Amino acid sequence: MEGIDNEIPPIKQNFKHNFQSLRVADKLETRCTDYLGINLTFATREGILKHTKVKNEDGYYQYLDLDLTDMHLELPFSITLEGQVVAIADEIAQCTHDLEDGVRSGVINFKALRDQSLVSRCMEAYQIRVDKGTIAPAYETRSLIIKNLVGYLIYDVCKQSEKNISQYLKERDMQNEMVFEEQCVFFSDSIEQLVKQLKKWMDDRIIYSEEVSISDSKAQYLIKQLFKAFYVHPKQLPDYMLEKYFKLKGRSFNRAEMNDEELKKDAMFIRMVADHIGGMTDQFASRTYKKLYFPDYI
Known part of the structure; x- marks a missing residue:
């Protein structure tokens, strides 16, 4: 920062x-x-x-x-298969959730979504049919496509990863430690390319959209102002965060003995401010901003 x-x-x-x-x-x-x-x-x-x-x-x-x-x-990549599974699961979840949010909010046109190669291939594999004249499909139809897309990607990962793991084990002695020095859990080449295409298409329409850009700008402003408030006036932090900080420092917590200028020079304190903000929900962050900057009588 x-x-x-x-x-x-x-x-x-x-x-x-x-x-x-x-x-x-x-x-x-x-x-x-x-x-x-x-x-x-x-x-x-x-x-x-x-x-x-x-x-x-x-x-x-x-x-x-x-x-x-x-x-x-x-x-x-992770050196355990479990860690590699977590990473690919996170990628699948993020991709499909963004799609669903984009269609639901109207940022993504449903017909344009169906025309994407990965989505159309999934619909064909699971024989999903949508009325050609449908512009804003029912929630059930939209959910059916997203749900099956998740399954389609999981199946591809499982099939490809099984081959990768078998080949890896053939080439190495894994009797003592299950540490994987190569990535074994990933999409097949053809699906990997389609996932990349879909992500790029989504980035153009969602990540860089006017709506998301406005939200991002608001969030950046709010987070910076929260950080500024806590950094300049550390005693505005709640007791439970200050207690964690002093425990990490091996010192007892006493508000009356806090030296604000000393805290500002400490990298651990700066990280603790980030810890506090990083643990906030959107609504809690908004309420905290109002509490710090707005007079009570407004």
């Missing part, structure tokens, strides 16, 4: 939801007083991290206090 305004210097930290999810599991979510986090296995932690990309255009995302030992960040 770069500096939000003159009150906040440039902050050389990133935010990425897979890294943040691992941080929640390791540092923020607690079940006992003996240790921070929920003590997950390495395979589970690695699967959480690797379910999506770990690099941006500048290199790896920066999360200074995360334990990434043996995570093999140089590999763009």
Whole structure:
């Protein structure tokens, strides 16, 4: 994040939801007083991290206090089959949910959707019929197409991955450790190309649409203002977040003894502000913004 305004210097930290999810599991979510986090296995932690990309255009995302030992960040896939399944499942869910949301909101024309190669191939495979004159199909019809598209993609992944895994096991001795040094769970070549085409088509019509661009801009503004409020005036943070911060620092929490200027210089505190905002729902973030910036009598 770069500096939000003159009150906040440039902050050389990133935010990425897979890294943040691992941080929640390791540092923020607690079940006992003996240790921070929920003590997950390495395979589970690695699967959480690797379910999506770990690099941006500048290199790896920066999360200074995360334990990434043996995570093999140089590999763009999980080293367990379970982790690879999670990643492809996330891709299928995101793709099909975006489609359904796009049609439901009217951003995507249903006829144009049916003309997409992957969708038309799926409809043909499952013999899905829609009245040619239908412009705005019933919810049941739309859901039937999306549901079967999910199944169609899952079937392709299973069929292709079974071949990949069999070949991988033939070439290696996997008696001792089930660590996969190659990606084995993915679409067949033909479906992979159709998925890429569909994603590009959706990006043009949804991700870069006027409606989504306006929403993105509002969200960026709101998040920056929340961050600014908590960074400039740390005592506006709730007790439960400040208690987590001081516990991570190995210190007792006392509001009266807090040194705001000292906190602003601490990378761990800056990350804790991001933790608080990152855990907000849309509605809670909106209410918090109003609480921080609007007078009570409005």
